[in-house]
Amino acid sequence: MDKKTTVALLLVCPDTNGIVSNLSSFIYNNGGCIVDSDFHNDHQHGFFLGRIEWLLEGFKIKREDIKERVSELCTPYNGKWTLHFSDTPIKVAIWCSKQDHCVLDLLWRNQAKELGNAEISVILSNHPDLKSKIDNFGIPFIHIPMNKENKPEVEQKQIELMREYNIDVIVLAKYMQILSDNLVDTLNNDGRTVINIHHSFLPAFIGAKPYHQAHKRGVKIIGATAHFVTAQLDAGPIIEQDVVRISHRDTVNDLVRKGKDLEKIVLARALRLHLLHKVLTYENKTVVFE
Amino acid sequence: MDKKTTVALLLVCPDTNGIVSNLSSFIYNNGGCIVDSDFHNDHQHGFFLGRIEWLLEGFKIKREDIKERVSELCTPYNGKWTLHFSDTPIKVAIWCSKQDHCVLDLLWRNQAKELGNAEISVILSNHPDLKSKIDNFGIPFIHIPMNKENKPEVEQKQIELMREYNIDVIVLAKYMQILSDNLVDTLNNDGRTVINIHHSFLPAFIGAKPYHQAHKRGVKIIGATAHFVTAQLDAGPIIEQDVVRISHRDTVNDLVRKGKDLEKIVLARALRLHLLHKVLTYENKTVVFE
Amino acid sequence: MDKKTTVALLLVCPDTNGIVSNLSSFIYNNGGCIVDSDFHNDHQHGFFLGRIEWLLEGFKIKREDIKERVSELCTPYNGKWTLHFSDTPIKVAIWCSKQDHCVLDLLWRNQAKELGNAEISVILSNHPDLKSKIDNFGIPFIHIPMNKENKPEVEQKQIELMREYNIDVIVLAKYMQILSDNLVDTLNNDGRTVINIHHSFLPAFIGAKPYHQAHKRGVKIIGATAHFVTAQLDAGPIIEQDVVRISHRDTVNDLVRKGKDLEKIVLARALRLHLLHKVLTYENKTVVFE
Amino acid sequence: MDKKTTVALLLVCPDTNGIVSNLSSFIYNNGGCIVDSDFHNDHQHGFFLGRIEWLLEGFKIKREDIKERVSELCTPYNGKWTLHFSDTPIKVAIWCSKQDHCVLDLLWRNQAKELGNAEISVILSNHPDLKSKIDNFGIPFIHIPMNKENKPEVEQKQIELMREYNIDVIVLAKYMQILSDNLVDTLNNDGRTVINIHHSFLPAFIGAKPYHQAHKRGVKIIGATAHFVTAQLDAGPIIEQDVVRISHRDTVNDLVRKGKDLEKIVLARALRLHLLHKVLTYENKTVVFE
The missing domain is CATH 3.30.70.260 (ACT domain)
Structure with missing residues (x-):
């Protein structure tokens, strides 16, 4: 069937x-x-x-x-x-930075046919670090260095690349840059969907260094959240979340390590559901037909 | 609505x-x-x-x-x-033994209107211990002592009481007696549904003393299972299951204590779903429309 | 042993x-x-x-x-x-309002000897609703009506009652009033510990109506948090947290219902650990020796 | 530190x-x-x-x-x-068959320094399928075809390879062959530890095709178990287990897909704990000092 x-x-x-x-x-x-x-x-x-x-x-x-x-x-x-x-391929671009776990996980799942009819067309990164690992998968890796000065130009380049590759879905797989409102709006107006993985149980620990925030607050459980990207930081419709228990023995590094497993799984589940057309959004929320 | x-x-x-x-x-x-x-x-x-x-x-x-x-x-x-x-009351009988946690929990939930349109008509027990606690809820408590010799007569009495009270659903809330095939068949033929809570993650640890079995085997997680009762012990369609993590520091008594919370919640969820007519059975499995 | x-x-x-x-x-x-x-x-x-x-x-x-x-x-x-x-009883006062689930759950667990060497000495409430249910347990129920005008007097009365009963631990079991800084400070200076259950996965949804906040935000998981009470609202050291998965089918009422089970279990676990002297606090965090 | x-x-x-x-x-x-x-x-x-x-x-x-x-x-x-x-490397061999998810996950975690002081020395497989993927990691991949006739010889060859590479820990990463008693005994007598991942919540669904068994039984939760290997099939001391919720909508293929994420995480956690010397065994159980 x-x-x-x-x-x-x-x-x-x-x-x-x-x-x-x-x-x-x-x-x-x-x-x-x-x-x-x-x-x-x-x-x-x-x-x-x-x-x-x-x-x-x-x-x-x-x-x-x-x-x-x-x-x-x-x-x-x-x-x-x-x-x-279902036989129409969905063109996916993955944006990443230095961390490899989410992007490699998605590439592996794509090979394992877990991501519906995805066609991962291109990987963008603001750092060159992951090039060799991604080359093993035979997918174009485009490195665009970014700094405070050239951010507007880089974002314009990103918009053009998404148009050139005719991308349907952009996955921010630990892409550690905040997208400008203009970038988000243009991508959305171009008809592209943007999915992000945030390394906390939103709305707890919005913003930077959530694992440090969680460790300082002394929570007993940490989480990860995959959501659609809208102009407001970390406030778009939530697609999927999951959590893992921690204890006082866990350092920030332990939280980061445990969190990576969460991030991979939550992002992959969310992307899969979207690619199978099982997610509807309304009122800044999602209905997920699992 | x-x-x-x-x-x-x-x-x-x-x-x-x-x-x-x-x-x-x-x-x-x-x-x-x-x-x-x-x-x-x-x-x-x-x-x-x-x-x-x-x-x-x-x-x-x-x-x-x-x-x-x-x-x-x-x-x-x-x-x-x-x-x-939805406005037709569903007549429920609860069968229990000495342990109070499941039956008290169901009575409390019934007062809190969590059990749909349930009408808890009678409590049966093979032990007198819980009488005073149940009397607080104003529901008839019928104690029928049971031993090896009188088991057939007691079961006949149970069948008749279910007929007398015109019961739709029988809940085995830690009723620590095995129902004979004849009893199960008669109840089912009379059109009554029987729901049991088993204190393990079925099909692991079928039968007696599952917490002792779990402790001996050294599992890292224990569970509880609510299922419809059929003639074969602990083998009826599963309605709901849940688990909790344990460690080497937990003794059998700790497993029993942690398990009681699981048993209460799993049984209550299963009963609620059944009373809201959200459970279908086929092929010895359930479809739960949550 | x-x-x-x-x-x-x-x-x-x-x-x-x-x-x-x-x-x-x-x-x-x-x-x-x-x-x-x-x-x-x-x-x-x-x-x-x-x-x-x-x-x-x-x-x-x-x-x-x-x-x-x-x-x-x-x-x-x-x-x-x-x-x-371990043979020194620990005197516990429970403060509640209209909701019965946490206070009844603690009284039941106390009967079941799950709360170490607790001696539940008195129940305080700003509403009379739960009197008859609590009377079944034979523990004094003291109703002190509270309104905006008499809050300082009521808090003074609460301080005196805690002194009179020589209370060690105060449990806020869905006590729906914010304690003034003066009240918290006085209780702490008197050497009493105060434990609260907050109906969200802190620090998400601090303050009022967390289930409404969670429903509006569209989270996929809700939680509950037991913490020591300090002067800053919902910011004391966290003792225990747990979560449950929800879906788009769950209304606010469903969140409230599912949340009650979480609240009971999280509060009971936290209180038990404290009564067994297994919780240490430092740097606004806890170490829990489970 | x-x-x-x-x-x-x-x-x-x-x-x-x-x-x-x-x-x-x-x-x-x-x-x-x-x-x-x-x-x-x-x-x-x-x-x-x-x-x-x-x-x-x-x-x-x-x-x-x-x-x-x-x-x-x-x-x-x-x-x-x-x-x-802690500065003594631990020599690890991974045995696999056709499925890549566990072995690739371990190799990735090893690169990410998540596996303590492991030194993955060699990968053995009874199938050639994974050679090219593993070659990317620069670790020797040895393919030894196996059939009913040559199993004793292959096992002897495996014993010798483990001796040649001076292996401390053998990880059965979805190695789909049952080890003979002689093989297990010889590896253990040689002072090597063997860790296996079983794709069920043991002791439920021992043996072959656990996901098919779980689907047929209609369980609501599936699990995975990492354990030390002893002569008795799937009965060695359990190091780690975890579970994931399923529903009637999940086919056997969905169980396999969800299970792969469990298997990876449970095996990696267990191996990491062992490599950090945090696991003690006694009475066919483990104490895990997390």
Whole structure:
């Protein structure tokens, strides 16, 4: 079943009667076989959020016409909807700095086919350190040195590279630079999604050196958070979080070491869910259809 | 929204096209407002499993006719289905022995309205120890002493009491007697559900004294398991499990103490999910629509 | 072994050579049998933190002389030390408001002998709601109504009651009032320890309505934190924390419900560790010798 | 502090008075500075288990004489003891088959200096698949094809290679062959430790295809277990375990994918603890001084 092409429709809109019925009847009446469906009614805010996935094989509407027909179906609901064919590759760029654990982990998972239909097109870094390790994976590694003076130019270069590679998703895999508002806005306006891993259990320890903050505060558990990037630092919709227990015997270095395992897993889970089109955002939150 | 009466339909059947469409259209076409829906397609075994819940208010089919109309809708799918009105109380009996933590916890949760529409009708015990504590809750406590000789008579008495109180769900809250096959079969044939809490992470440490077994084996994590009771000991469909970390410093008594917290929470979660009609069973497994 | 009286010595001091040797030789040379010992060297701050527990039986120094002899032993280390006999009851007061789950849980655990040698002497509340439930346990319940105007008088009354009952440990079991700086200082100066349960994973969501904050922020995990109370709100040394996973399906009410289980367990664990003299504080953090 | 050479002494013996005093006085009286110490008294079985670590710098006994002096100190206790200098490399061999996740993870952690003073000397595999990936790390990869007929010869070859490379620790990193009793005994008699990762929460799902077993049984949580290898399959002392939650939506493939993350982390934690000399075994269990 995994190998067959599927179509996934995601819809967020004001809640009203008949949405599930209309969506599922559209598929059924056109010969479609649903393989997965998940719906959520947010009664507090009056939203419907749904995801429905069906086999392309046997569906009577031609592939090239599906988008238009779905548009006719969904437009009346005054929400936002997206449509995804599982055989369409999703172009991913990874941005990193000096730390290798997240970027190597993602490259390994991509080889292991854990990241859906991802196509990791390019790795960007503001440091040259990881070049040789990444070269083993045969993916272009572009090093753009950055300092306070050239940051605007570098960001312009980054925007252009994302356009050149036609990137869908940018993963900040321990990219230790704060993105300017202009950079975030331009990437988003270009239709690109940006996912970041923050090395704390947000909203605790926003900003720099969260493990040092956690150690000083004496918490008994540390965490990591993967979130979509919006202009406000560390405040975008959270996709996934996880935690690990620590004790007084753990130094800051131990927190960093334990945290690396968290960061890898949380980022990979979040990216996978996004690449499988299982994440919807609304009201600065996410619905994750696991 | 919580207070309004809802109707929940659960269906397990061989998978085929159009089920979601038919179920949701039935509700929509009769003016129903879906408040929650969740579907699962088990591609390995070819099963469809679904739960759909809608407001009774505004639904055009009269309450007394809904069951028949749903029967017409679902019978063709050759599966099993159940229908539940949220304002119908569910009669619960709790069976216990000497340990108080699970039964007191359930009584407390019932007062706190955490157990859906449960009506705890009677407490049975083979020991008198907990009588005074349970009397505080104003629920009948029936003590039936049991020994090797009178076990068949006691079980017959238990069957009759369940009939007398018209019990829907029996909770074995640390009831430290093994139910005979005849008892299990009769309760099930009478249409009653039996839920047990086992004090291990099943299938590890089946049978007696699991904490002693765990301590001897030197595991680093212990667990608890809530499951439906079938004739085979500790082998029924698992509803919920949870675990807690232990270390070499923990004695068997520490395991027992830590385990009690697990047992309470796991049993309460499982019972709550069942009372909210969120659990489906098939192939000796459960689907839990959380 | 559990039943025999033990002596526990806790010491925090600047680290230097020979401390473990001197402490353990003092016990050995006086015929003592160590039943538990745990030491920690904080190399970052240059502290030694230790706990050593031995049997009173067989120890050649008379019970009434032990304190003086330990003082001679420990004073040269220029730190702080405390000495505890396991058969000395620890007088506990629980302060609560309207919510019953934490206070009832502690009373139940006390009956089950899970709280070491605690003697729960009195329950204080600013609301009358829980009186009848607590009366079942035969512990005095004192209701002192509080409003903006009478807060200083009420706090003075609270201080006096704690003196009258000679309380060692005050547990804020969902006591929904902020303690004034004067109250905290006076209780601490009187030699009383105050432990609070905060319904979030501190330092996330400090202050009021943390579950509402968590729901709005869209976190995927919620937590609870037990900490010693100092004058600064929610900023005292953390004793214990735990977390539970949530999803988009959970409303604020679900967070409250799931959180209650966390709050009970985290508070009970923290109190138990404190009552067993397993918690040391320094640098606004705790060392927990589990 | 991390960089300075330390000496670690581990002792298991029948419990008696004065052990901590004698050990710590030996160090203190010879000018040693303790950096870490942890003791455990198993009252059930009457064992003392301890670990004490001190700086070599400043210790007045010459490095080459320490072992003899410690022998004089510990022999009277009639237990077993080991002595470890932190600057002595520990020679590690990794055995694997076709799956790359555990072996690559260990190689990456070794580069990141997470595995103490490990020196990964050789990788053995019964399949050639991973050669090119491992070649990137510059470690010898030896492929020895195995089938039913040549298993005894291959095992003899494995024994010889371990001798040739003078290996201290063998890590079975998803090595999908059962070791014969003779192989296990010979490796152990040669003084080598063998650590295995089993892809279940032992003792649940011993043997082959644990993820299939777990899926069929319908458990809600899966686990992984790292243990020392003894002649009896999957029954050696457990060093570390961890778990992850699953749901009815997870197929066997999902369990395998989620399990891989568990396996990597659990194996790495266990190996790290062993390489830092923090694990003691007795009574087929471990004491882990974390």
